[in-house]
Amino acid sequence: MPKTANTYDTFTAIAEPKRRQLIEVLIGNEMNVGELVETTQWNQPVVSKHLGVLKAAGLVSERREGRQRIYRVNAQELQPIQLWIKQFEKYWNQQFDQLDAYLNQLQNKGDNQ
């Protein structure tokens, strides 16, 4: 994505399916890179690179323990996305209401015949 210097914001970070998967695996469980490699069956550099992107976006943090790096999810960093989505919630409810009204209208037509 050029021109739009997308310096790893949260939205871009979770656009990648593998990164969403990493978050799903890591949520509630701290894990080191080796465990993530084993779980995902991806090559180690692939795991490390995606972790790097998630870290740049603030979505994960890392802690060193011996020669291992232990990663965890910073769940609260997902909140901005939820807030962005939330502002549209009423509109999809509204759309369902309209569909509902429409179906009721059809129903009433049927009743009158």
Place this chain on the structure above:
Amino acid sequence: MPKTANTYDTFTAIAEPKRRQLIEVLIGNEMNVGELVETTQWNQPVVSKHLGVLKAAGLVSERREGRQRIYRVNAQELQPIQLWIKQFEKYWNQQFDQLDAYLNQLQNKGDNQ
């Protein structure tokens, strides 16, 4: 993004800031392309292309009226994202709770001295 055939899913579609802006502008207001161009001050092809991506992802629909195309947001298509995020909600609450407990603990220490 190669290798990961990212055939315009919702997550990818909203990763682009301009596309989020289009959704924000369009939500609750049907608008034609010319109005979007005027509102955003972007070049017309830029607007049309981003609308094309949003449409491929199902996030907007289009209706023809004369030579104009009128676009609207399909808000309910944002729901999958909300659902994905929602599963992590309890974890960020938990993190706040832990911070809270920690702060209380500090407070108590202070009180005891």
Place this chain on the structure above:
DNA sequence: TTTACACATTCCCATATAGGAATATAATTA
């Protein structure tokens, strides 16, 4: 102080894609 291990980083390549300029297309008007 070598060797082995866990992980990050670099180099390379293929591909995706944002945006500009130009052009095509479809509908309206003259």
Place this chain on the structure above:
DNA sequence: TAATTATATTCCTATATGGGAATGTGTAAA
């Protein structure tokens, strides 16, 4: 039918980025 308008599409270029292979780095063990 010709000209105009509204919008989409194509062509081009620069750049971002995912993944593989190889290599670097720091830490622990021999």
